[in-house]
Amino acid sequence: MRNVLIVGATRGLGHSLAIQYSKKGMHVYATARYSIPQVPTPGVHWIPNVDIAHEGAGRRIAAQWEEETKIDLLVLCAGYFATETFEDLHWDKEVAMYKTVAIGPLFFIQTLVHAGLLKTNSRIVLVGSENGSIALRHESQGGGNYGGHGSKAALNMVGKLLSLDLKQKGIPVAIVHTGYLRKENKDGPFEAGGDKHAVNPDEAANALRDWIETFNMSKTGQFWAVRGAADIKTAEAVLGPVQNLPTPLELPW
Numbered sequence: 001m002r003n004v005l006i007v008g009a010t011r012g013l014g015h016s017l018a019i020q021y022s023k024k025g026m027h028v029y030a031t032a033r034y035s036i037p038q039v040p041t042p043g044v045h046w047i048p049n050v051d052i053a054h055e056g057a058g059r060r061i062a063a064q065w066e067e068e069t070k071i072d073l074l075v076l077c078a079g080y081f082a083t084e085t086f087e088d089l090h091w092d093k094e095v096a097m098y099k100t101v102a103i104g105p106l107f108f109i110q111t112l113v114h115a116g117l118l119k120t121n122s123r124i125v126l127v128g129s130e131n132g133s134i135a136l137r138h139e140s141q142g143g144g145n146y147g148g149h150g151s152k153a154a155l156n157m158v159g160k161l162l163s164l165d166l167k168q169k170g171i172p173v174a175i176v177h178t179g180y181l182r183k184e185n186k187d188g189p190f191e192a193g194g195d196k197h198a199v200n201p202d203e204a205a206n207a208l209r210d211w212i213e214t215f216n217m218s219k220t221g222q223f224w225a226v227r228g229a230a231d232i233k234t235a236e237a238v239l240g241p242v243q244n245l246p247t248p249l250e251l252p253w
Contacts, residue, residue, distance in 0.1 A: 001072040005029045005061070007052055007108070008078030009044075010037050012181055013127065016205035033078070045219060051097065052078040052104040060109025071117045073084050075125045075211065076105050081148045094099045094147035098155070101128075102154035109162060120170035123215055124162070125208075127129070128175040130225060130232045135252035138234040156223060156253060163221030171221035176211065177251060179202040179227040197231035211248050225249045 004021045008014045009030035015037070018030040022043035030041075031050035038152040045135060050057050065071075082093040105126060112118045130136055131145070132152025138250040156175055181197045204227070210225040228247030229235035237240050239253075 001026065003027045003029070003069060003071055004073045004075070005071045007031045007032070007050065007057075007074070007076045011201075012077070013178060013201045013204050013208070014039075014075070014154050016201035017208065020202075020205050020209060026042035029168070031078075036059075039220055051077070052108055052188070053099040054104070055107050057104060058108040058115075061108075062111060062115040062117060067113070069117075070119055071112065071122055071184060073123050073125070074109070074112070074118065075127065076108070076114070077127045077206075078104075079127070083144075085144045086146075089146065094110075094150075097147040097151040098154060101151035101217050102158050105155065106162070113166070113171070118171055122171050124166075124171060124173040125212060125215070126155060126159045126173065126175045127178060127208075128152050128155045128159070128223070130177045130251060132175075133223070133251055133253060136232065136234045136238050138237045140237055141234055148252070159223075160221050160253075167220060170217070172215065172217045174215060174219055174221070175223045176208065177223075177225040177232075178208050179225075179231050188232055199227070207248075223251045231237075 004026045006014050009018045019041060022028045028044045030044050030046055032046060032048045033051050034049060036048050039171045047061065051058055053202050078100060080097050082083045082090060082097065084090060093203035095197045101114055109124060129152045131149050132155055134153060159173055159175040181204060182200050209225045210242050211224065226248045228249045229239065229242050239245060
């Protein structure tokens with residue numbers, strides 16, 4: 001594996017992943033929705049103005065990509081989440097969540113496959129969330145956040161269907177839950193409070209890279225929690241004692 005494309009890399013998981021892969025000697029291409037980060041990131045080739053929620057995002061990549069250079073690994077980290085309750089729904093925010101999380105990635109991947117950038121032995125990782133698992137929803141956590149849960153569930157279906165369509169091309173597709181990340185303060189440091197199982201992006205990126213090392217066609221169409229069930233609040237109620245569950249953990253749909 002040499003060429004890695006990370007979509008949504010200006011901060012959080014995507015940014016940590018780009019830096020880590022660069023330090024490992026990979027050719028890293030990273031997208032920014034608008035402008036590239038001001039802080040230097042040696043070894044990372046930035047592609048600005050790539051908004052996954054817009055149909056032309058894939059064409060922008062294809063137009064700038066070097067001919068005959070295959071994308072060995074595509075990691076789609078871009079996302080959008082807005083909180084909701086049943087009494088306070090947001091039409092525009094829900095539409096934005098579905099476009100960013102589920103619709104945009106499908107069109108993006110189709111464009112790159114048709115352009116010949118994703119081909120046999122390329123691998124696709126869709127960063128989703130356990131929030132998208134219908135099986136893991138439990139009354140102990142209540143309802144709400146319809147767009148957040150619904151768009152992630154839609155991503156799961158998109159990923160599963162893509163795995164079926166791309167299997168004949170030799171391209172495995174998987175969806176992953178990397179865990180909940182600590183919030184980043186404006187001055188840089190990550191908050192220590194909140195969920196005790198939340199991690200900073202570097203830890204999540206490390207776990208994801210380790211899992212990707214094991215990712216091949218045998219895992220295509222699957223949904224994995226790369227750090228296990230520790231931060232999945234409904235795991236105990238749905239899957240049984242957390243201490244008995246393996247890490248990484250294949251999740252139910």
